[in-house]
Amino acid sequence: DIQMTQSPSSLSASVRDRVTITCRASQNIGRYLNWYQHKPGKAPRLLIYAASNLQSGVPSRFSGSGSGTDFTLTISSVQPEDFATYYCQESYGGSFTFGQGTKLEIQ
Amino acid sequence: EVQVVETGGRLIQPGGSLRLSCAASGFTVGSTSMTWVRQAPGKGLEWVSIIYTGGNTDYADPVRGRFTISRDNSNNTLSLQMDSLRGEDTAVYYCARVAQFYGSGPTFDYWGQGTLVTVSS
Numbered sequence: 001d002i003q004m005t006q007s008p009s010s011l012s013a014s015v016r017d018r019v020t021i022t023c024r025a026s027q028n029i030g031r032y033l034n035w036y037q038h039k040p041g042k043a044p045r046l047l048i049y050a051a052s053n054l055q056s057g058v059p060s061r062f063s064g065s066g067s068g069t070d071f072t073l074t075i076s077s078v079q080p081e082d083f084a085t086y087y088c089q090e091s092y093g094g095s096f097t098f099g100q101g102t103k104l105e106i107q
Numbered sequence: 108e109v110q111v112v113e114t115g116g117r118l119i120q121p122g123g124s125l126r127l128s129c130a131a132s133g134f135t136v137g138s139t140s141m142t143w144v145r146q147a148p149g150k151g152l153e154w155v156s157i158i159y160t161g162g163n164t165d166y167a168d169p170v171r172g173r174f175t176i177s178r179d180n181s182n183n184t185l186s187l188q189m190d191s192l193r194g195e196d197t198a199v200y201y202c203a204r205v206a207q208f209y210g211s212g213p214t215f216d217y218w219g220q221g222t223l224v225t226v227s228s
Contacts, residue, residue, distance in 0.1 A: 032212040036152070043218040044144075044152065044201065050211035087152055091212025094165065096142070096154035 002026050002090050006099035012107040017078045021102045023071045023088035032092035035064055035073045038101075039084045047086075048073065078104070109133035109217045111185075111202045116222030123192050127222060129185040129202030137180035140205035142215060143187050145198035153198075156187065157205065157213070169195070192226045199223050 003026035013019050023033065031051040038044040046055045048064035051071060061076045075082055083106050088099040115127040129141070143155040156166045156176040164176050175188040185202055199221040206216040 031210065034211075034214050036215075038152070041220070043220045044203075044215075045218070046214065046216045049206075049208050049214045049216075053208065053211070055216065085151075089152075089154075089215075091214055095167065096157070096213070096215075098152040098154065101151040 029092035113222040
């Protein structure tokens, strides 16, 4: 199975900071990489699909990049509603493996 | 508006069985793939099972042979039959619609808020 490793596991930031989260796949997955946002007690939300495509309705401050094994999610200017846990997920190997998550906290 | 709502979670003893349901609105479950994902307490998201548009199904190794995914087109619902439950199955279970965007693999685009399953004696 494909393993997905995110870094960091947690991150402290202030409003208007630029934040980058990294995700690494254990093998080449092309651009078959999605990013989700999850807040406690809420439904997870799709942010980015196919590595860099912004899901409809997601603010443009979110962006994704990468291909092969290395991917990043960037929030250009963190807003109060962005404090949440972020997960990457591969959609290449049929096991739909998620990264372990990155918790974005208020500094 | 696309929406999915999970029900059926409760406290159940180890070895027991439980059936989760996911009611869909705003789309037809028979015309799309659907999936279940779970989150154990204090842990991350873990994919559980998928049913594809054509009816093929797949499962994560920890649940294969114990869980069964199905759909009821007449009621527009997705189900997850969970048998031989174990403590490690304790989790919030989420239902999600699966989208197939151009250039992308299966992507989970609409999720419910989940239903809690607690396996304990």
